[in-house]
Amino acid sequence: MQQLSGQDASFVYMETPSTPMHIGSVGIYDPSTAPSGFVRFKDILQFIETRLGGARSFRERLVRVPLDLDHPYWIQDPDFDIEYHVRHIALPSPGDWRQLCIQVARLHSRPLDLTKPLWEFIIVEGLDNIEGLPKGCFALVAKVHHAAIDGMSGVEMSAAVHDLSPDKANRFDDIGWKPEAKPGIGELLISGYFNTLRQPLRYVETIARSVPGLTRLANEIRKGDISIAGARTPPKTRFNAKVSPHRVFDGVSFLLNDVRAIKGAVPGATVNDAILAIIGGGLRIYLNDKGELPEANLTAMAPISVRQEGEKAALGNLVSAMVVSLGTHIADPIERLAHIHTDAVNSKGLTNAVGARTLTDYSQLIPSGLAGLGARLYTRLGVANATAPVFNVVATNVPGSRVPLYFCGAKMVKMFGLGPIFDSVGLINTIYSYVDEIAISFTCDRDMMSDPDVYAAALRQSFAELLAAANAGPAAMATPKPKAVTRPARPKTASVHNEAPKSKVAPKPFPKITRETA
Numbered sequence: 001m002q003q004l005s006g007q008d009a010s011f012v013y014m015e016t017p018s019t020p021m022h023i024g025s026v027g028i029y030d031p032s033t034a035p036s037g038f039v040r041f042k043d044i045l046q047f048i049e050t051r052l053g054g055a056r057s058f059r060e061r062l063v064r065v066p067l068d069l070d071h072p073y074w075i076q077d078p079d080f081d082i083e084y085h086v087r088h089i090a091l092p093s094p095g096d097w098r099q100l101c102i103q104v105a106r107l108h109s110r111p112l113d114l115t116k117p118l119w120e121f122i123i124v125e126g127l128d129n130i131e132g133l134p135k136g137c138f139a140l141v142a143k144v145h146h147a148a149i150d151g152m153s154g155v156e157m158s159a160a161v162h163d164l165s166p167d168k169a170n171r172f173d174d175i176g177w178k179p180e181a182k183p184g185i186g187e188l189l190i191s192g193y194f195n196t197l198r199q200p201l202r203y204v205e206t207i208a209r210s211v212p213g214l215t216r217l218a219n220e221i222r223k224g225d226i227s228i229a230g231a232r233t234p235p236k237t238r239f240n241a242k243v244s245p246h247r248v249f250d251g252v253s254f255l256l257n258d259v260r261a262i263k264g265a266v267p268g269a270t271v272n273d274a275i276l277a278i279i280g281g282g283l284r285i286y287l288n289d290k291g292e293l294p295e296a297n298l299t300a301m302a303p304i305s306v307r308q309e310g311e312k313a314a315l316g317n318l319v320s321a322m323v324v325s326l327g328t329h330i331a332d333p334i335e336r337l338a339h340i341h342t343d344a345v346n347s348k349g350l351t352n353a354v355g356a357r358t359l360t361d362y363s364q365l366i367p368s369g370l371a372g373l374g375a376r377l378y379t380r381l382g383v384a385n386a387t388a389p390v391f392n393v394v395a396t397n398v399p400g401s402r403v404p405l406y407f408c409g410a411k412m413v414k415m416f417g418l419g420p421i422f423d424s425v426g427l428i429n430t431i432y433s434y435v436d437e438i439a440i441s442f443t444c445d446r447d448m449m450s451d452p453d454v455y456a457a458a459l460r461q462s463f464a465e466l467l468a469a470a471n472a473g474p475a476a477m478a479t480p481k482p483k484a485v486t487r488p489a490r491p492k493t494a495s496v497h498n499e500a501p502k503s504k505v506a507p508k509p510f511p512k513i514t515r516e517t518a
Contacts, residue, residue, distance in 0.1 A: 001063075001183060002074045003191075004147060009071040011146040012062065012114070014422060018245045020111035022118070024143045024418035025158070025432070026104055026251075026441070027407065028127065030134050033166045034409030039138070041088045044123060047161070047408040049082050053177060054160025057148045061117045065188045072147075073188070077117050078179035085119060091126035100127060100139060101249050101452065107141050108418050108443060109247040118145030133413060140407060146420060162405040162412070233388045235294035237287065239426040240389040243445040250452040251416040251441030252459050258467055259438055265334050265470035269341040271438070272397055274466070275431050276300065276344070277337040278440065279395055280326030281462025286455045287328070298328040300395040301425070322347040323391050333466040384424035394419065394428040404435060416441035 004012070011021040031039040052058045061077040091099050103124060112118050124139040142158075149157060256271075263274035279300070287293040303321050325343035327336035398417055405412045416439050417430030426445040431438065440459055442452070449455060 026416040028414040029410035031410040033411040055157040075180040094129040095126040096129040105247040105249040166409040235296040246446035248452040250456040253439035282459035284328040285458035298392040301391040397431040400434040
């Protein structure tokens with residue numbers, strides 16, 4: 001029996017019917033690479049069953065303390081049933097990209113059962129009409145509760161069910177797995193009592209670790225190495241209100257070399273800076289098209305892994321966060337990238353000065369009952385509708401494999417991420433790199449974004465503008481721009497739709513997403 005940390009438990013307390021707190025992914029696979037040339041659901045079920053020993057999360061379930069007087073515990077589920085967790089559906093004809101996005105959004109909106117191990121794999125067949133993908137592909141939609149994993153430990157869980165070749169027969173030893181009986185109420189209350197007695201010591205230890213960091217921060221601000229001059233409350237947007245139970249999903253992917261070309265336009269910029277510039281440009285285009293672009297700059301919360309080398313397979317969350325500018329107030333794409341790079345360096349300096357690991361320890365200091373009550377009241381009272389946001393959106397970057405992966409012999413051809421949204425933050429952008437591509441997928445509240453295809457088109461346009469400006473070079477950027485806006489050259493993208501970027505958001509008309517996505 002292992003107790004959840006304060007940070008892990010917070011995701012349990014935040015869970016409501018409108019805010020299921022699971023993360024996930026959408027992997028698309030080509031079964032023609034399997035040894036038999038096809039993959040049956042029976043094969044997938046047997047394959048996953050042999051891989052359960054590769055990650056503890058597969059068979060661990062929650063046990064909550066009465067009245068949430070202490071943080072919950074993990075136990076090995078004595079009633080584990082793999083057929084509950086691995087399911088099988090198919091898209092109706094024609095099986096196109098929009099149908100898949102609607103189905104993914106529908107699946108992602110449904111909360112996990114907190115009385116069972118907190119994950120589900122749904123196999124989706126019938127992907128026969130998606131441009132750029134071979135016919136016969138299937139998708140694996142994965143859902144795992146955020147209390148169990150963060151983005152980095154999720155990669156470890158994914159590694160348990162993927163191979164580096166289609167015929168590799170790795171199996172994980174299950175000798176160490178033993179089901180556990182559910183602890184009694186008395187045992188849980190006694191453990192909670194002793195944890196409460198130890199709480200003052202945790203306060204002292206955490207504060208003691210904070211003092212050197214706060215001293216470093218003060219010194220670096222005094223020397224001018226770090227600036228807090230730009231710190232201000234971001235503007236409120238359509239994404240910063242109470243969320244509904246309904247979701248939308250979409251994603252676009254680009255060649256990693258093109259993203260590297262974009263970041264090369266600003267000395268010192270990173271691939272992550274370039275991705276944030278694409279997202280910032282996409283939000284600028286999307287909100288401006290609706291007449292809702294604020295004059296003030298939008299910001300994103302970017303999670304930071306504090307997982308050390310020996311903790312890569314550890315259960316739960318080991319993350320801190322920083323808030324980064326998205327440059328939505330800047331029209332010029334390269335100027336936006338330069339602004340984001342400067343702000344990101346400053347934000348990393350702020351986080352590193354205090355200590356990202358120390359910041360995560362503060363979650364341990366919040367009493368469990370108070371944390372749960374606060375999360376529930378925040379949602380029920382609709383506080384998000386009446387207060388200014390701390391940040392506007394989430395942008396989380398999950399590094400993927402640089403070599404092809406195989407699931408039950410089928411080659412992965414695309415990978416997209418899914419994330420939770422919550423009151424005040426109704427849009428999360430998940431960045432996932434795989435082989436020579438990098439994908440930006442997003443999950444949003446359907447009432448806040450009924451047209452995900454338009455935001456996807458805005459991301460493509462933002463990427464095209466950045467790539468065109470980066471390829472133009474410094475000389476061209478120094479030349480005064482003509483008044484007439486010309487259509488940018490078609491970039492080399494690896495988008496699922498393979499659509500040409502547009503100078504304005506004017507995607508091919510799609511039927512408006514209706515209640516069928518619920």
